[in-house]
Amino acid sequence: MALSLAVSPCPNDTFVFHALVHGLIPGTPEVNLTFADVDVTNTAAERGEFDLVKVSYAALPWLLDDYELLPTGGALGRGCGPLVLAREPGLDLAGKTVAVPGDRTTAYLLFRLWSADRAPERIEVVPFHQIMPGVAEGRFDAGLVIHEARFTYQRYNLTALADLGEWWESDTGLPIPLGAILAKKGTVDPAEATEWIRNSVSMAWANPDASRKFVLANAQEMEPEVVQQHIDLYVNEFTLELGRDGLAAADALLQRAAAAGLTPAVKPFL
Template sequence: MNTVDTKQIEKKSSPILSLGFSPCPNDTFIFDALVHGRVECGYAFKERLEDVETLNRMALSATLDVSKVSYHLLGHILGDYLLLRSGGALGRGCGPLLVAREKLDAASLAGKRIALPGRYTTAALLLRLFNPSLSDFVYLPFDKIMAAVADGSVAAGVIIHESRFTYQGHGLQKILDLGQWWEEETGHPIPLGGIAARRDLGRETLLALEQAIAASVERAFKYPAEARPYIRAHSQEMSDEVCDAHIGLYVNDFSRGLGSEGEAAVRLLLGRAEAAGIIPPLREPLLI
């Protein structure tokens, strides 16, 4: 007589939620345990790995149940989504960099063409907050920006992700650290990307997701070798050293949970974006 594995039956019958995040090492590190069933929340997940601006645009049409999004984009989607407290990228010393071929004065960029990694990225928001007079932007995939700056297609570019570790190898110079500017301007850490979940999933599901993502982060910290194959599968062009540096920069205690400090930073960023007319008025609750 065959023995029935009730845990397998429960797993197979779990409702499936769509989950979007980037193939960058920080996201695959965070979500590995969740998508592979090493933490439980009563749901299975169909993951969608895309660059952050693709995820932002998918969230604008409410395509995914749960998704990593830029904090800039969050201000545009609060009618459909709210922010989960776990799983995001927020910290100090990790902001976008403005780079150029030659040493430029950041204050003299007016009239120059600047490449940005997407209209709705936090990188784009920070540059607009830094200098509202700038307007000549070209939007490129984040991994195409360094080449565009290096070949003179644009005067400067804002780089994110692993480009922070490799731009000097492309003959580029740092003009401005937008994260450092934000920290000095406000005293707060910089909110880069957070996890948005559809409001219509309901409070019980949203709380379960928030807790499960936090547990996935904890497991990744406790057993980092478990996540390594998943990370490597989606970062084949990066060395282990760059992967580790990437994770070390973007995954921290704020990824476990925003806490009061993280929440204050998010509210300040969105408040400044609203005051500048960059995002619509904030009328919906931000968090569960």
Template sequence: MKLRLGISPCPNDTFIFHGLLYPQEHPEMTPPPYVFETTFADVEELNRLTMTGEPDVCKVSAHAAAFMLDDYVVLRSGGALGYGCGPLLLSMEPATIEDLWSERIAVPGRMTTGALLLELCGRSKGMGPSVKDSRPPVLYSEIMPALERGEIPAGVIIHEGRFTYQDHGLELVQDLGAWWEEAKGLPIPLGVIVMRRTLGRKMHVAMEKAMRRSLAAGLAHPDRAAGFIASHAQELDPRVIGQHVQTFVNNFSMELGREGERCVQTFLNSARGLHGLGPVVDIFPE
């Protein structure tokens, strides 16, 4: 059976999915039950595609997942959650989030986890709702260059940017993930894998198992995916790619577990609450 799959070109996604997309390079792995028609795209584009119902399986921002639960379930494997891995608010000069709140702050997409964390963090510090158009969406790989050129006073960066921003002379204003961890006592859910509800529980569980097998194969033989990962990565430095995988691929990627499920549910309901919507409980395959 063919499934339409959407993932980002980031090293954590390409690492996790390498075994599914290239099972012939992992002969010891049970072949996946599906053939994938794969789209690689920036996470905000993946959010948009999934809002239209196009993919069968897709990596999306945890923020966006809160608004697609009528049509998709969140799978318990393949996501990006953890401690010490959240988005960062940066500027060219030392500042506080209060200093910058009324300024234009670039976000890597309006429905990204970074955009939501910025709003939640600011509100927790007594700031009012963001002024319309004060949070321009900018492709995540372009935010640091825009800061360096002085086009924006501040920006929220994700992915590899957390490992390289100091090389660009940028200042850390707020670690938004650390704020969430302290406020909620939970890891930060950056992105999750969603799958179309109508495919049914049997296929949902089969997909979770397939992702776990793919990840286990990658962990056992990380060299096999190295070329594939580098061919899609924004940062080509092997050291940065290695840091990225080590940071964003962890036990939660293999299996959410109770803590991971609670983290995702808390975050999704925080997103819905900010938009005046009620909480949800039917999130994962039953």
């Protein structure tokens, strides 16, 4: 029986899951792959649509009844947080319109925690690829961006008002928990799935050339050097194993969010 998997087409996900998706790991089932941005997978997982799925850590409070967090394959790290961008430095966000990539993304949850005393007038959920052009053209006063935008926003003559990863790390001392891999309860054995994904990560690191064509084909017109920067930043030790720091980061985010009334409370991972 085939396993359904949903991840983003971003280079970190295609790099990590290449071996699993292409049947290169002995003993794994056939995988039916769906590419979708994280704002789509967050809501699809709430409907139970996939066996394995990449979601935002911010969406976990709505998903953990039906899914189990796996300790591998996700996106956490340091120096990789979302950015708040605008056309002019020092913009006061109070009363402004801010474009965000999804209302249950980790980026937006961090933004809400960070901007509690400078709340914008209006939030617009916009497909990720429309945010930077929209800010540059004046359709939005500011935008919240993720992923490869860290390397490309200057092309739009934009400035970074805040690096929410730096803010989070300085405030907590923990890595920033961005994307999580979940396994559907009653459908996927979490221990087996963890082993499959760990093997896929290890194979990607051992032979990066094997996945290059697959990664570039799905990289949404990113240049090869930006693709490599993306992989180097988002595929790290936490991808292989969350570990205590990774779980502590997830706990810190979700406990703070619940205390602020932004998400339902969840049982701590540690």
